[in-house]
Amino acid sequence: MLKHLSALLGGAALSSTTMAAPPFPLKKTESEWRKLVSPQAYTVLFEHGTERAGTSPLNQEKRPGIYICAACHQPLFDASHKYESGTGWPSFWQHLPQALGTSTDYKLIYPRTEYHCARCGGHQGHVFNDGPMPTGKRYCNNGVALAFVPKGEALPPLRT
Numbered sequence: 208m209l210k211h212l213s214a215l216l217g218g219a220a221l222s223s224t225t226m227a228a229p230p231f232p233l234k235k236t237e238s239e240w241r242k243l244v245s246p247q248a249y250t251v252l253f254e255h256g257t258e259r260a261g262t263s264p265l266n267q268e269k270r271p272g273i274y275i276c277a278a279c280h281q282p283l284f285d286a287s288h289k290y291e292s293g294t295g296w297p298s299f300w301q302h303l304p305q306a307l308g309t310s311t312d313y314k315l316i317y318p319r320t321e322y323h324c325a326r327c328g329g330h331q332g333h334v335f336n337d338g339p340m341p342t343g344k345r346y347c348n349n350g351v352a353l354a355f356v357p358k359g360e361a362l363p364p365l366r367t
């Protein structure tokens with residue numbers, strides 16, 4: 208996995224502290240983002256924070272619909288791929304195509320794969336290999352980094 212990742216990155220050194228490095232299609236300054244998202248969401252999205260387990264109202268969300276990036280509004284997950292992981296964080300076994308990028312994070316002693324919105328780079332969560340079939344993946348997402356749009360409601364326009 209690590210080998211695969213460094214191959215993708217062209218052998219670039221993986222840093223323990225940087226957020227996802229590549230330039231993202233949507234780039235805003237800290238003050239611009241702070242006007243658009245809550246302080247809690249800013250901490251998670253742009254400072255790699257983690258919300259306390261069990262605190263997101265989205266844990267209980269069971270309706271069909273789409274989960275979008277709280278920062279730029281790009282659709283990230285379909286509700287049909289959400290499942291109850293018992294972790295206290297909204298969990299998904301699959302993301303929407305092209306929605307996410309990943310990087311390796313060494314904030315804990317062992318490497319973890321963090322993932323972020325491919326459009327704005329906002330950190331969403333970490334992906335683990337203990338999810339349900341068919342993917343076996345568990346996308347463990349901070350609820351505050353997402354917004355839920357129930358089926359039948361219009362998606363908000365992408366932020367630009």
Ligand SMILES: [Zn+2]
Pocket residue numbers: 276277278279280281324325326327328329
């Ligand atoms: Zn985004």
